[in-house]
Amino acid sequence: MTDKNWKTKTIIIGTVIGAIAGAASAFLLVKRAESENSQPKLSPGEGIQVGLGVLGLMRLISGIGSD
Numbered sequence: 001m002t003d004k005n006w007k008t009k010t011i012i013i014g015t016v017i018g019a020i021a022g023a024a025s026a027f028l029l030v031k032r033a034e035s036e037n038s039q040p041k042l043s044p045g046e047g048i049q050v051g052l053g054v055l056g057l058m059r060l061i062s063g064i065g066s067d
Helices: 002-035 044-062
Strands: none
Touching: none
């Protein structure tokens, strides 16, 4: 039973952290667009950069604690 508890807690904490990070990123994107008096734009190249950055971060997180 305790195995299930730590797994559930880990998933919930990860979900909350991901949601907060996503909201903060969107907030920064909107603020930048407001300062430039334009709508937020994300070019295909920027989208690829963001995607690769997220994959790199996930790889880094999955390697924590392993030798």
